[in-house]
Amino acid sequence: MNPTLSFFYFLSFLTVLSALMVILSKNPIHSVLYLILTFFTLSGHYILLNAQFLAAVNIIVYAGAIMVLFLFVIMFLNVKDIHEEAKNSLTKIAAAIVGGTVFVILFGAYRKTIIAPADPNTFDSQVGMIESLGKLLFREYLLPFELASILLLVAMVGAVMLGKREIGERHF
Amino acid sequence: MELTEFIIKTLTILVVFVLTLVIAMYSTWGERKVAGFIQDRMGPNRAGPGGLLQPLADAGKMFFKEDFIPALANKWLFISGPSLAMLTALLASAVIPFGSTFRYGGAEVVLQGVESNIGILYVFGVVALGVYGIMIGGWASNNKFSLLGAIRAASQNISYEVAMGLSLIAILMMSSSLSLGDIVAQQHGGNWNIFYQPLGFIIFLTCSFAECNRVPFDLPECETELVGGYHTEYGSMKLGFYLFAEYINMFVSSAIISVLYFGGYNYPGMDWVYNQLTAALGTTTGHNIATLIGTGVFFGKALFFIFFYMWVRWTLPRFRYDQLMNLGWKKLIPLAIFNIIITGACVLFLKPYITALLN
Amino acid sequence: MTLMERAYLPAIATGLAITLKHFFAKKVTIQYPEVKRYLGPVFRGRHILKRDEDGRERCTACGLCAVACPAEAISMVAAERVKGEETLYREEKYAAVYEVNMLRCIFCGLCEEACPKQAVYLRHDEFIPVFNDRNQVIWGKDLLVEDMNNRYTREAWTKEEAHILDRKRADGEVTNVIPRAIP
Ligand code: SF4
Ligand code: SF4
Numbered sequence: 001m002n003p004t005l006s007f008f009y010f011l012s013f014l015t016v017l018s019a020l021m022v023i024l025s026k027n028p029i030h031s032v033l034y035l036i037l038t039f040f041t042l043s044g045h046y047i048l049l050n051a052q053f054l055a056a057v058n059i060i061v062y063a064g065a066i067m068v069l070f071l072f073v074i075m076f077l078n079v080k081d082i083h084e085e086a087k088n089s090l091t092k093i094a095a096a097i098v099g100g101t102v103f104v105i106l107f108g109a110y111r112k113t114i115i116a117p118a119d120p121n122t123f124d125s126q127v128g129m130i131e132s133l134g135k136l137l138f139r140e141y142l143l144p145f146e147l148a149s150i151l152l153l154v155a156m157v158g159a160v161m162l163g164k165r166e167i168g169e170r171h172f
Numbered sequence: 173m174e175l176t177e178f179i180i181k182t183l184t185i186l187v188v189f190v191l192t193l194v195i196a197m198y199s200t201w202g203e204r205k206v207a208g209f210i211q212d213r214m215g216p217n218r219a220g221p222g223g224l225l226q227p228l229a230d231a232g233k234m235f236f237k238e239d240f241i242p243a244l245a246n247k248w249l250f251i252s253g254p255s256l257a258m259l260t261a262l263l264a265s266a267v268i269p270f271g272s273t274f275r276y277g278g279a280e281v282v283l284q285g286v287e288s289n290i291g292i293l294y295v296f297g298v299v300a301l302g303v304y305g306i307m308i309g310g311w312a313s314n315n316k317f318s319l320l321g322a323i324r325a326a327s328q329n330i331s332y333e334v335a336m337g338l339s340l341i342a343i344l345m346m347s348s349s350l351s352l353g354d355i356v357a358q359q360h361g362g363n364w365n366i367f368y369q370p371l372g373f374i375i376f377l378t379c380s381f382a383e384c385n386r387v388p389f390d391l392p393e394c395e396t397e398l399v400g401g402y403h404t405e406y407g408s409m410k411l412g413f414y415l416f417a418e419y420i421n422m423f424v425s426s427a428i429i430s431v432l433y434f435g436g437y438n439y440p441g442m443d444w445v446y447n448q449l450t451a452a453l454g455t456t457t458g459h460n461i462a463t464l465i466g467t468g469v470f471f472g473k474a475l476f477f478i479f480f481y482m483w484v485r486w487t488l489p490r491f492r493y494d495q496l497m498n499l500g501w502k503k504l505i506p507l508a509i510f511n512i513i514i515t516g517a518c519v520l521f522l523k524p525y526i527t528a529l530l531n
Numbered sequence: 532m533t534l535m536e537r538a539y540l541p542a543i544a545t546g547l548a549i550t551l552k553h554f555f556a557k558k559v560t561i562q563y564p565e566v567k568r569y570l571g572p573v574f575r576g577r578h579i580l581k582r583d584e585d586g587r588e589r590c591t592a593c594g595l596c597a598v599a600c601p602a603e604a605i606s607m608v609a610a611e612r613v614k615g616e617e618t619l620y621r622e623e624k625y626a627a628v629y630e631v632n633m634l635r636c637i638f639c640g641l642c643e644e645a646c647p648k649q650a651v652y653l654r655h656d657e658f659i660p661v662f663n664d665r666n667q668v669i670w671g672k673d674l675l676v677e678d679m680n681n682r683y684t685r686e687a688w689t690k691e692e693a694h695i696l697d698r699k700r701a702d703g704e705v706t707n708v709i710p711r712a713i714p
Contacts, residue, residue: 209555483554
């Protein structure tokens with residue numbers, strides 16, 4: 001087996017393991033930490049695919065910012081020792097049904113997809129590099145790109161509006 | 173060839189690693205000396221000449237103190253906190269270009285741990301991860317003060333990362349490259365970015381203070397409010413690692429500042445020196461000596477910024493937390509966006525005009 | 532606040548300039564064990580039990596110092612002078628044991644004030660040394676009573692006098708007080 005392949009298997013094993021640990025660990029903080037590990041291993045996959053920019057951005061945005069906020073919120077919740085509250089069976093059944101449905105849908109969707117095999121002649125190893133990504137985003141996909149940015153702007157304005165102090169309301 | 177390359181890379185990384193550690197070690201000494209001098213004192217001067225053995229004495233003390241883990245702390249996370257802090261601090265030094273190339277036996281060795289075309293993003297990612305050491309340690313201590321310190325660290329880092337990233341974008345727009353090596357090479361010949369980006373520099377500098385948790389932004393470990401902040405429960409070498417990580421971060425960010433804004437290993441009159449040296453000593457030795465001079469200049473710049481960090485620390489009082497947040501979100505981010513717009517306009521309109529004028 | 536003040540930076544630059552000035556300023560540090568600062572003629576250092584001109588101990592074990600002591604650091608055992616000891620003790624009663632607990636003592640000098648016989652003094656020229664052991668804490672008469680060959684005098688009572696005396700000592704004109712090696 002060549003080293004890249006074995007590394008891929010190792011990384012995949014780690015990814016699946018940490019992803020499983022996210023849902024299996026009892027302590028929410030541990031879940032978050034495993035989720036961070038999952039993001040790391042995913043970034044490793046990106047690097048294997050020679051998509052360095054994606055890997056770095058994945059780390060910066062997901063592991064570096066979003067997961068910090070996750071951890072932040074969960075730490076606040078965890079100030080007092082919350083013992084595992086007994087979930088009643090209705091919640092459990094509902095969760096099982098929802099999860100199962102999603103799984104079936106995903107499985108069905110992926111089973112049918114055909115991934116075009118890479119053609120070694122036209123394959124460009126530099127496709128994941130930031131230059132080509134930038135060109136693609138700002139030429140072919142300019143409209144969706146800008147729309148996404150407007151969406152984010154709207155979300156930001158909304159968040160600011162929600163967090164704004166009303167007249168007469170005191171925060172401190 | 174693969175093997176020699178591998179060995180050379182390993183050696184470079186090892187050298188970078190050791191250099192970073194040594195500089196961080198002596199920063200602790202420097203910090204106390206600077207503190208002393210600024211307060212009209214002498215600073216440490218008992219251990220060795222001029223107190224130069226003080227870091228060793230400190231390390232010895234740290235090692236022999238009781239390694240205490242609070243009874244209700246989460247043991248593994250408690251230990252992994254400082255380890256993560258050290259790890260993330262050291263990771264960033266890998267992509268810093270310490271100098272141009274070194275010729276040895278016909279081969280050119282780049283004085284940079286890893287040359288990557290996303291260098292600056294890598295640094296940014298590692299910086300973003302730096303907060304985990306603090307957060308995990310603070311949470312695992314099972315102490316309210318530690319937790320508050322950790323939470324402060326998290327929100328502070330996230331807030332200032334935004335402004336930092338935005339101030340960087342202006343640089344990237346000018347250099348149109350993410351590689352630190354390229355950014356340095358473009359500043360050759362007195363073309364330092366500081367002259368084009370003074371506002372961006374100030375924003376970046378402020379944010380790097382906040383990211384390193386240095387005074388005036390060291391609220392995560394604010395003694396007056398939080399006992400010791402996130403490292404309240406830490407002692408022995410674990411505390412040592414936290415403090416050490418801070419100094420490594422300081423060195424790395426000083427190095428990054430000098431790379432991004434002060435031309436890294438470039439210095440005025442560099443070409444002249446290079447030509448003189450190569451003419452006098454031949455292309456190999458002359459080149460190597462010129463590289464060494466450049467590396468020396470680079471370290472001089474980085475050390476100046478380390479000094480600057482200390483200088484500011486012993487000058488300014490700490491910000492209040494709401495002031496910190498206001499500064500980050502209401503001042504620095506709009507300023508950074510303004511800077512981006514100005515830079516974009518200049519690159520688009522002013523640059524062709526000036527280039528046309530010059531030719 | 533004006534815009535200049537709100538920009539922080541001018542104020543920060545001023546502050547940095549001030550600290551930089553101090554960075555290069557002359558340091559006031561005195562390198563303690565090698566260089567010792569003159570502590571003043573009325574400094575209260577270690578205790579001494581004086582003898583009179585004939586070498587007799589002045590203390591009469593009246594206990595006033597022990598009563599005056601706010602830290603209760605002094606304890607003593609009195610004894611009566613027997614015939615033939617007139618050269619040793621000035622009064623008919625003397626302190627057979629006189630101990631000062633140096634960990635309790637706060638060097639307030641009240642014992643000095645209380646003594647009717649001018650027997651106990653706090654030296655102005657010597658400290659209590661650092662203790663390494665609990666046994667060194669309680670000082671008995673062996674450490675406290677004055678040595679006739681090296682008497683403790685306090686000639687200077689003002690700072691000026693003290694400086695003049697110090698200069699004389701440095702020039703070798705006056706050699707009466709040589710700090711004793713402390714056991
Ligand atoms: S100096 Fe004060 S505390 Fe010390 S023995 Fe004399 S009276 Fe007591
Ligand atoms: S030292 Fe003075 S006060 Fe104390 S017992 Fe002796 S004579 Fe009395």
